[in-house]
Amino acid sequence: MKKFQDRxxxxxxxxxxxxxxxxxxxFPPFNKEYILRWLIAALIxxxxxxxxxxxxxxxxxxxxxxxxxxxxxxxxxALLAIRFHLSPWLTIFIGALSPAxxxxxxxxxxxxLRGMMILxxxxxxxxxxxxxxxxxxxxxxxxxxLPCPTLYKTASNVPYYYTILGMMFVTYLVMKLxxxxxxxxxxxxxxxxxxxxxxxxxxxLKFRVVNFIxxxxxxxxxxxxxxHYYGVLTPDLMSTAKTTEVxxxxxxxxxxxxxxxxxxxxxxxxxxxVIRSVLSDMPGLNLIIYGLFLIxxxxxxxxxxxxxxxxxxxxxxxxxxxxx
Amino acid sequence: MLEVNNLNTCYDFLHVLxxxxxxxxxxxxxxxxxxxxxxxxxxxKSIAGLIExxxxxxxxxxxxxxxxxxxxxxxxxxxxxxEEMNLFTGMTxxxxxxxxxxxxxxxKKKEALMNFVFELFPRLAERRIQLAGTLSGGERKMLxxxxxLMSDPSLLLVDEPSLGLAPRVVDTxxxxxxxLNKKGVTIFLVEQNVTKTLxxxxxxxxxxxxxxxxxxxxxELSRNEHIRKIYLGV
Ligand SMILES: Nc1ncnc2c1ncn2[C@@H]1O[C@H](COP(=O)(O)OP(=O)(O)O)[C@@H](O)[C@H]1O
Ligand SMILES: [Mg+2]
Numbered sequence: 372m373k374k375f376q377d378r379x380x381x382x383x384x385x386x387x388x389x390x391x392x393x394x395x396x397x398f399p400p401f402n403k404e405y406i407l408r409w410l411i412a413a414l415i416x417x418x419x420x421x422x423x424x425x426x427x428x429x430x431x432x433x434x435x436x437x438x439x440x441x442x443x444x445x446x447x448x449a450l451l452a453i454r455f456h457l458s459p460w461l462t463i464f465i466g467a468l469s470p471a472x473x474x475x476x477x478x479x480x481x482x483x484l485r486g487m488m489i490l491x492x493x494x495x496x497x498x499x500x501x502x503x504x505x506x507x508x509x510x511x512x513x514x515x516x517l518p519c520p521t522l523y524k525t526a527s528n529v530p531y532y533y534t535i536l537g538m539m540f541v542t543y544l545v546m547k548l549x550x551x552x553x554x555x556x557x558x559x560x561x562x563x564x565x566x567x568x569x570x571x572x573x574x575x576l577k578f579r580v581v582n583f584i585x586x587x588x589x590x591x592x593x594x595x596x597x598x599h600y601y602g603v604l605t606p607d608l609m610s611t612a613k614t615t616e617v618x619x620x621x622x623x624x625x626x627x628x629x630x631x632x633x634x635x636x637x638x639x640x641x642x643x644x645v646i647r648s649v650l651s652d653m654p655g656l657n658l659i660i661y662g663l664f665l666i667x668x669x670x671x672x673x674x675x676x677x678x679x680x681x682x683x684x685x686x687x688x689x690x691x692x693x694x695x
Numbered sequence: 696m697l698e699v700n701n702l703n704t705c706y707d708f709l710h711v712l713x714x715x716x717x718x719x720x721x722x723x724x725x726x727x728x729x730x731x732x733x734x735x736x737x738x739x740k741s742i743a744g745l746i747e748x749x750x751x752x753x754x755x756x757x758x759x760x761x762x763x764x765x766x767x768x769x770x771x772x773x774x775x776x777x778e779e780m781n782l783f784t785g786m787t788x789x790x791x792x793x794x795x796x797x798x799x800x801x802x803k804k805k806e807a808l809m810n811f812v813f814e815l816f817p818r819l820a821e822r823r824i825q826l827a828g829t830l831s832g833g834e835r836k837m838l839x840x841x842x843x844l845m846s847d848p849s850l851l852l853v854d855e856p857s858l859g860l861a862p863r864v865v866d867t868x869x870x871x872x873x874x875l876n877k878k879g880v881t882i883f884l885v886e887q888n889v890t891k892t893l894x895x896x897x898x899x900x901x902x903x904x905x906x907x908x909x910x911x912x913x914x915e916l917s918r919n920e921h922i923r924k925i926y927l928g929v
Contacts, residue, residue: 560786
């Protein structure tokens with residue numbers, strides 16, 4: 372059991388954070404419905420940041436079309452639920468398959484390239500998906516929006532909150548277990564030094580594609596939740612700005628930590644909402660602040676929150692040893 | 696064991712290797728010496744499949760490997776040791792070694808290989824959980840060699856192991872290579888430290904401006920006028 376705890380990286384602060392999130396909707400002001408909506412939006416981004424970091428933080432592949440894959444999962448799930456009257460609980464899982472397959476195809480094409488080229492290619496894929504969602508009006512209703520059934524019949528946000536919290540945890544758990552496995556070792560190796568990985572007998576393309584498929588599948592799964600939470604989909608959910616939001620949060624959380632994005636998401640999405648509402652007469656300014664913040668983090672705290680946490684833990688250890 | 700015929704290699708438009716041919720027999724300890732920029736590292740990278748070759752043939756144990764990729768070549772038993780390419784600086788010593796053994800199946804065999812590496816380099820054993828990026832220059836070289844050994848290679852390509860090392864550490868590294876060769880590993884060594892190299896190898900080649908200009912046994916090379924003047928400085 373101890374071993375399993377270590378493998379999933381469960382620590383006391385991690386446990387406390389989990390309990391904190393579990394209890395949060397019961398304390399004012401977080402028990403208000405509109406604040407719960409914010410929290411859910413934050414957890415969607417947090418869960419996405421985990422999946423984003425799974426590629427970005429380990430195999431050094433920045434999926435700049437991330438929200439395109441997310442949206443593909445969302446639309447697939449919504450359309451299956453509408454056309455075939457399937458339960459959304461089922462369709463969010465089937466919906467995750469289409470971004471996984473697209474991840475396989477685009478991965479085979481792009482992942483033999485170098486980092487910057489992959490970024491451009493995935494960006495293009497994301498833009499193309501958004502373009503398709505806009506143009507295929509007969510299927511997606513374009514920018515009119517596609518109404519779709521919701522997961523619960525209630526108007527309360529509480530069950531959704533716990534659902535996305537659970538999904539975020541599952542995303543973390545699965546990805547952490549993969550990272551701790553034989554595969555994870557190869558992922559990290561490829562991210563750090565591709566040539567050396569090759570001279571260790573690893574075919575980087577194969578491992579990168581496997582990683583990419585998994586990340587895209589989870590993106591689509593979380594996208595499915597998005598669809599059946601908001602109950603309406605518009606193509607702009609796949610926009611580059613939305614991907615940037617996920618990227619920023621993954622980076623602030625700390626590349627290669629997985630958990631960092633989940634922790635960063637709630638405070639950061641809140642802060643951004645506040646800034647957005649304060650600066651509501653200057654649209655776009657919040658994106659500039661995003662950009663500046665990201666540059667600041669990359670320059671001065673390249674390890675993000677996770678690095679800061681590691682340093683504090685290391686310091687406490689040293690103190691502990693000094694006391695004995 | 697290894698046969699290279701008329702190998703030509705280019706970096707884009709820069710033609711670096713010109714009709715390089717060489718042979719290495721099983722169990723031999725062979726060196727490749729030459730001035731900076733001659734193309735020595737390029738020879739090793741071509742054999743290890745890290746760069747595409749333009750023309751020529753490379754045979755390993757009778758199989759043509761000229762068009763194979765680095766990962767396939769590694770699995771066939773050729774391992775390249777070069778500092779720039781061998782370490783995962785953000786991983787611990789243990790993780791680096793595990794990566795070296797990635798293609799090895801069987802826990803027992805991996806453990807045996809790891810024990811062998813730690814026997815060869817006791818300093819690494821003391822630093823199991825240290826990040827490779829924080830090791831000293833000598834320790835990095837040891838780890839780079841250790842990591843290569845973890846794939847249980849039959850041919851070890853070693854690129855300038857003495858570069859930037861203190862003389863005492865150079866001795867450690869050279870001793871380790873000799874131990875390996877005695878154990879049956881074939882070694883192809885690229886070195887700048889010619890004096891030391893010609894004390895240990897069986898045979899050698901001299902590469903200048905991308906061409907093999909000289910070859911011979913250790914004794915022949917040590918006595919050669921050109922070598923004595925240019926490389927040994929006597
Ligand atoms: N990645 C590269 N791209 C372009 N040129 C290179 C590259 N690596 C080496 N060269 C060039 O190829 C020549 C041979 O380099 P190299 O094989 O590293 O020589 P050596 O190892 O003998 O010092 C040099 O002129 C060097 O500038
Ligand atoms: Mg060199």
